Amino acid sequence: DTGVSQDPRHKITKRGQNVTFRCDPISEHNRLYWYRQTLGQGPEFLTYFQNEAQLEKSRLLSDRFSAERPKGSFSTLEIQRTEQGDSAMYLCASSLIGSGPNEKLFFGSGTQLSVL
Amino acid sequence: AQSVTQLGSHVSVSEGALVLLRCNYSSSVPPYLFWYVQYPNQGLQLLLKYTSAATLVKGINGFEAEFKKSETSFHLTKPSAHMSDAAEYFCAVRPGGTSYGKLTFGQGTILTVHP
Numbered sequence: 720d721t722g723v724s725q726d727p728r729h730k731i732t733k734r735g736q737n738v739t740f741r742c743d744p745i746s747e748h749n750r751l752y753w754y755r756q757t758l759g760q761g762p763e764f765l766t767y768f769q770n771e772a773q774l775e776k777s778r779l780l781s782d783r784f785s786a787e788r789p790k791g792s793f794s795t796l797e798i799q800r801t802e803q804g805d806s807a808m809y810l811c812a813s814s815l816i817g818s819g820p821n822e823k824l825f826f827g828s829g830t831q832l833s834v835l
Numbered sequence: 836a837q838s839v840t841q842l843g844s845h846v847s848v849s850e851g852a853l854v855l856l857r858c859n860y861s862s863s864v865p866p867y868l869f870w871y872v873q874y875p876n877q878g879l880q881l882l883l884k885y886t887s888a889a890t891l892v893k894g895i896n897g898f899e900a901e902f903k904k905s906e907t908s909f910h911l912t913k914p915s916a917h918m919s920d921a922a923e924y925f926c927a928v929r930p931g932g933t934s935y936g937k938l939t940f941g942q943g944t945i946l947t948v949h950p
Contacts, residue, residue: 750936759844760943761943762938762940764938769935774935810879812936814935816935823881824879824881824936826871828877
């Protein structure tokens with residue numbers, strides 16, 4: 720399978736715990752995005768990387784959130800001291816730079832986080 | 836700034852009937868517009884996109900959408916619904932001229948298809 724993969728598919732945690740999600744993009748893609756989707760809403764942009772550089776962060780990304788893409792391949796999203804409001808589907812997407820208006824995002828199936 | 840409004844969180848049609856999912860956008864610059872579909876337990880899949888070429892855009896699975904600047908709309912249609920079209924559909928926008936995938940999504944429309 721050469722699509723975007725995310726791990727784990729589901730995560731249940733207690734409030735106050737730290738969680739980390741992983742995203743493996745399509746291998747040749749140099750852009751990687753994180754989105755968050757809450758129930759009944761569309762995805763909301765969180766952050767994106769071009770290679771290993773984090774180029775933009777949304778105001779939604781509080782100080783408890785940190786994302787990395789250390790070698791320009793896979794990425795991790797960590798949430799510290801989770802709160803019930805963090806419960807959501809976290810989506811990862813990747814794309815190939817240089818395709819201009821035809822840049823196409825490929826989404827993973829997401830990680831569903833439930834904070835109890 | 837840009838935003839997307841999808842009219843109707845749920846749409847129900849009979850198999851073989853016309854599908855019409857409504858999307859209106861707001862953008863300070865000419866936009867690029869997208870429709871995505873999400874099946875249960877799957878990632879978002881691009882149906883079609885408008886990037887300032889033809890105003891009538893054809894996508895996969897028989898869907899098409901028409902960009903109407905005067906109405907700031909980008910409604911999604913399919914002449915004849917199939918049971919397999921049942922899914923959630925999202926309209927999205929990003930400013931024209933940008934070269935990366937930061938999208939603003941609507942809240943989604945769940946399409947139900949009855950036999």
